[in-house]
Amino acid sequence: xxxxxxxxxxxxxxxxxxxxxxxxxxxxxxxxxxxxxxxxxxxxxxxxxxxxxxxxxxxxxxxxxxxxxxxxxxxxxxxxxxxxxxxxxxxxxxxxxxxxxxxxxxxxxxxxxxxxxxxxxxxxxxxxxxxxxxxxxxxxxxxxxxxxxxxxxxxxxxxxxxxxxxxxxxxxxxxxxxxxxxxxxxxxxxxxxxxxxxxxxxxxxxxxxxxxxxxxxxxxxxxxxxxxxxxxxxxxxxxxxxxxxxxxxxxxxxxxxxxxxxxxxxxxxxxxxxxxxxxxxxxxxxxxxxxxxxxxxxxxxxxxxxxxxxxxxxxxxxxxxxxxxxxxxxxxxxxxxxxxxxxxxxxxxxxxxxxxxxxxxxxxxxxxxxxxxxxxxxxxxxxxxxxxxxxxxxxxxxxxxxxxxxxxxxxxxxxxxxxxxxxxxxxxxxxxxxxxxxxxxxxxxxxxxxxxxxxxxxxxxxxxxxxxxxxxxxxxxxxxxxxxxxxxxxxxxxxxxxxxxxxxxxxxxxxxxxxxxxxxxxxxxxxxxxxxxxxxxxxxxxxxxxxxxxxxxxxxxxxxxxxxxxxxxxxxxxxxxxxxxxxxxxxxxxxxxxxxxxxxxxxxxxxxxxxxxxxxxxxxx
Numbered sequence: 001x002x003x004x005x006x007x008x009x010x011x012x013x014x015x016x017x018x019x020x021x022x023x024x025x026x027x028x029x030x031x032x033x034x035x036x037x038x039x040x041x042x043x044x045x046x047x048x049x050x051x052x053x054x055x056x057x058x059x060x061x062x063x064x065x066x067x068x069x070x071x072x073x074x075x076x077x078x079x080x081x082x083x084x085x086x087x088x089x090x091x092x093x094x095x096x097x098x099x100x101x102x103x104x105x106x107x108x109x110x111x112x113x114x115x116x117x118x119x120x121x122x123x124x125x126x127x128x129x130x131x132x133x134x135x136x137x138x139x140x141x142x143x144x145x146x147x148x149x150x151x152x153x154x155x156x157x158x159x160x161x162x163x164x165x166x167x168x169x170x171x172x173x174x175x176x177x178x179x180x181x182x183x184x185x186x187x188x189x190x191x192x193x194x195x196x197x198x199x200x201x202x203x204x205x206x207x208x209x210x211x212x213x214x215x216x217x218x219x220x221x222x223x224x225x226x227x228x229x230x231x232x233x234x235x236x237x238x239x240x241x242x243x244x245x246x247x248x249x250x251x252x253x254x255x256x257x258x259x260x261x262x263x264x265x266x267x268x269x270x271x272x273x274x275x276x277x278x279x280x281x282x283x284x285x286x287x288x289x290x291x292x293x294x295x296x297x298x299x300x301x302x303x304x305x306x307x308x309x310x311x312x313x314x315x316x317x318x319x320x321x322x323x324x325x326x327x328x329x330x331x332x333x334x335x336x337x338x339x340x341x342x343x344x345x346x347x348x349x350x351x352x353x354x355x356x357x358x359x360x361x362x363x364x365x366x367x368x369x370x371x372x373x374x375x376x377x378x379x380x381x382x383x384x385x386x387x388x389x390x391x392x393x394x395x396x397x398x399x400x401x402x403x404x405x406x407x408x409x410x411x412x413x414x415x416x417x418x419x420x421x422x423x424x425x426x427x428x429x430x431x432x433x434x435x436x437x438x439x440x441x442x443x444x445x446x447x448x449x450x451x452x453x454x455x456x457x458x459x460x461x462x463x464x465x466x467x468x469x470x471x472x473x474x475x476x477x478x479x480x481x482x483x484x485x486x487x488x489x490x491x492x493x494x495x496x497x498x499x500x501x502x503x504x505x506x507x508x509x510x511x512x513x514x515x516x517x518x519x520x521x522x523x524x525x526x527x528x529x530x531x532x533x534x535x536x537x538x539x540x541x542x543x544x545x546x547x548x549x550x551x552x553x554x555x556x557x558x559x560x561x562x563x564x565x566x567x568x569x570x571x572x573x574x575x576x577x578x579x580x581x582x583x584x585x586x587x588x589x590x591x592x593x594x595x596x597x598x599x600x601x602x603x604x605x606x607x608x609x610x611x612x613x614x615x616x617x618x619x620x621x
Contacts, residue, residue: 020048038062038087052077241275268520351566353590362388365467372514399447454487461507
């Protein structure tokens with residue numbers, strides 16, 4: 001018979017007895033029954049053998065962990081200090097040593113590693129007859145004191161140069177102080193709902209200082225007290241470890257896969273970050289603090305939500321039962337400083353000639369679609385293009401989650417609304433686009449077209465609202481047209497394909513294609529004009545493109561950046577002659593192809609002739 005100590009979360013342990021071969025899971029047929037969405041029906045199996053107790057993962061979704069390391073097949077023999085983690089539960093087998101009669105009948109079996117051998121030797125020194133829960137706790141502490149730290153495979157903490165022991169200590173003390181904080185606030189019956197954010201933060205900070213003074217003698221000397229208190233405060237009333245990442249200007253995206261697994265994007269490259277939450281409850285608390293001020297909700301009946309932070313950063317959250325590993329959070333940050341076209345030129349995302357041409361298009365009220373994949377920089381470019389709109393024009397923006405940052409005096413921003421708990425009250429983007437037509441807009445800017453609102457956007461472009469802007473997901477300009485046709489069909493108007501294409505060709509003037517390369521670089525790879533219809537097909541004329549020339553040598557971080565040159569395609573847009581006839585001074589040499597590769601003297605001179613100086617002179621004039 002196996003004696004198993006089971007602890008759920010921060011609760012008190014309980015003792016259960018199970019057969020020498022037992023199943024663990026949430027199915028009623030299991031010998032040891034555990035609840036929770038992270039526990040599979042048949043999660044794991046324990047088996048006593050002549051050499052000791054073995055544990056086996058049965059292909060569970062949530063995984064089986066032994067001493068913090070995930071086990072994908074079988075592990076053992078188990079020692080008294082081996083901790084099994086299944087969902088929110090921690091399990092210890094208290095009589096895991098081999099039965100004396102079985103040991104005499106079977107040949108001795110060696111451990112699978114030196115660390116496991118030490119576990120067995122420490123275990124054999126402990127009297128392991130039938131014990132009650134209190135004696136089991138004492139035995140565990142004795143074994144832990146006698147045994148050195150078990151050897152572990154180098155994980156991500158070692159790779160990042162982080163001391164795993166210090167990281168674990170910090171995590172445990174954060175968790176301990178956070179639990180103490182919640183208990184203290186509850187005992188004092190603080191009505192936190194009536195406090196402002198500033199008052200709540202001040203009161204929480206004061207309580208944390210008191211807790212620090214009480215625990216000062218117990219906190220390990222290697223931990224920074226101020227950092228520890230700040231982390232507890234951020235997790236209690238702020239955004240936890242995300243606060244530090246949001247302040248880091250080098251981080252462009254934050255991805256929380258689970259409470260102890262956070263990734264960030266720096267310079268276009270993904271990397272794991274050592275910061276963690278204390279548990280799923282802490283992640284859920286952060287999500288609630290983000291979505292609640294926006295009047296949105298997230299729960300099991302509505303487990304997905306789009307939101308934004310106070311600085312405009314885009315947030316997406318998804319929780320169980322849809323997210324199997326725990327609450328998941330994705331934050332796409334925006335630069336604190338307002339970017340302009342010169343920044344894109346400096347970053348190598350666009351050429352000066354291309355930036356000048358796009359400025360002409362916006363000022364001359366051409367309808368533009370920015371196309372690209374996820375994370376390619378469509379919204380950033382849309383922000384920059386909108387800043388070319390002359391002052392005094394009435395602009396109305398429509399978005400799912402407001403993230404555009406337009407700096408115009410005459411601006412109205414609209415945001416869609418999801419349905420309430422009863423499934424009613426939803427306001428779709430399409431409803432907002434229709435309503436903008438009654439608001440006397442000069443220009444309409446739709447953050448992203450995803451569905452039937454594309455038809456209303458095209459109708460707006462065709463009915464006196466020239467100069468409108470929007471984005472959509474597509475990999476090439478031709479793919480963008482196909483996707484636009486599909487979205488119009490989603491409106492359910494049963495329009496013939498020819499009519500849809502005529503609507504598109506008359507409404508859209510320019511498609512700007514954005515691309516995110518494998519190295520993390522983002523570039524405008526094509527600027528294409530729609531020139532009309534021929535034989536039932538929309539005709540495209542490429543004006544600029546990025547001619548890729550492979551990848552260069554790896555930099556100091558081991559990243560090879562894409563190489564190439566921006567070039568004109570020797571084709572001028574059809575509307576340029578009309579603009580010149582109206583008295584506009586426009587350069588035609590920007591459309592000529594780059595005769596030499598980027599980096600040659602001739603190319604540098606050519607780039608200089610079409611660079612910042614002429615654009616700056618023309619704007620100042």
